[in-house]
Amino acid sequence: MIRVLIVDDQQLVRAGLRMLCESTSDMTVVGQADNGRDAVRLAEQFVPDVVLMDLRMPGMDGITATKRILDIRPVTRILVLTTFDDDDHVYPALTAGACGFLAKDVAPADLITAVRRAATGESPFSPAVLRRLVDRAVTTTTQPAPPEPDLTAREREVLTLVGAGMSNAQIGENLHVGITTVKTHVANLMVKTRCDNRVRLAVLAVRLGLVPP
Structure with missing residues (x-):
């Protein structure tokens, strides 16, 4: 409960x-x-x-x-x-x-x-809220785009979908994998990119050009 x-x-x-x-x-x-x-x-x-x-x-x-x-x-x-x-x-x-x-x-x-x-x-996150958070972070930063982290092809796909605002369940459906697998990929992404939450992952996806700003 x-x-x-x-x-x-x-x-x-x-x-x-x-x-x-x-x-x-x-x-x-x-x-x-x-x-x-x-x-x-x-x-x-x-x-x-x-x-x-x-x-x-x-x-x-x-x-x-x-x-x-x-x-x-x-x-x-x-x-x-x-x-x-x-x-x-x-x-x-x-x-x-x-x-x-x-x-x-x-x-x-x-x-x-x-x-x-x-x-x-x-x-x-509501998609509209996540989009506003990402837009604000991207437009207010003065730092150059970060170097792309060493990601597997699947991690890159997951990062792209996180940046598009998808939930873990939606990512799993899109990639035809289980939600536990998606959670593992997201956790690995947070470690590799040093992004400690989903918003920062989404911002990184935009700044790397994986999703349109």
Whole structure:
């Protein structure tokens, strides 16, 4: 059973997320908070597997709450819910340790899938959010393109598909391999490229010319 903590300052949003999570057979909502301070307290009290985290809240914001929760319990997976005007907050949340980002207009089925992926160690991103993160990183960097790492042909294919915003399941379907194999390739890519998350892998794929900017 996936233990979920919901953090959002809007009561209607919290109610909708709770109803959605509890409509499944493998999730239970262990707590709800409308601010970052309560989120930290409830995360310590109820030990959730996944936190659905809003970014902009009164008092302690979601970025600070993310960092403090992960200081207390580093294995917690924090999945940020963001709006299109949250771009200035998304990078700090990534730096604070958030494992993934979903746009608030995400389809209900996609949100449920993302929670499950986060719980198993993946980093789910709404394609639009990942694209904005990559575009911002590519357009603001002043560093020359890095030398291409020593990758196998299959790792290069996986890196290309990560850069295109595909999930591990989508990559597996595209390459006709199992999801465990994809996870192994992604882990190897992170080691070889020294990219510690999926966003940095996607940025590298664009900067290497594997996917169009």
